[in-house]
């Protein structure tokens with residue numbers, strides 16, 4: 001088959017091969033083997049590295065892994081490789097997609113989001129996109145695509161619209177004072193960040209304080225643990 005794909009991970013295998021985790025628009029996450037790719041004369045060159053967006057040809061054999069038979073670069077995102085922070089952000093974005101969407105179920109919207117985020121991280125004027133706010137905005141959009149967007153308009157337990165003071169992963173969103181058992185405090189700024197990030201384009205990352213971003217990250221983690229049994233890496237590394 002021929003498909004577009006983003007290389008999420010690329011692992012050395014045997015003498016000269018690589019095992020790839022690819023994310024595709026219509027086949028979800030795909031595992032593939034590229035034979036002889038680490039030899040100097042390989043026709044794949046350096047294209048099968050993480051963050052490459054490719055036109056790729058895959059042969060389906062009997063095994064679980066597909067075999068790469070051809071690859072052309074759409075975008076290698078060369079600039080982000082020169083910036084440690086952008087590189088780290090790209091790795092975490094790919095890791096989050098790989099963990100949250102690990103099956104062959106198609107999510108073309110997720111593929112587009114990932115391509116958009118990598119293109120933004122590759123842009124010299126990446127601004128907020130490359131920081132913690134950008135990483136969290138991206139994760140919120142992944143939650144939305146997975147059908148796990150937190151409920152933010154009213155208490156996720158009882159529907160009350162006033163005095164929303166906490167966030168409960170089990171309930172799947174913000175909660176009011178009467179339902180705060182099992183929740184943690186969520187300030188208005190964090191609540192606002194989530195609503196804005198979900199409603200805006202990835203280019204328009206909302207501003208928020210360090211404290212609010214910490215609450216947002218905790219809310220995302222609590223949602224994923226309760227509803228998807230998935231744990232993501234921290235949104236940013238030490239450099240963030």
Ligand SMILES: [Zn+2]
Pocket residue numbers: 155156157158159160175176177178179
């Ligand atoms: Zn309630």
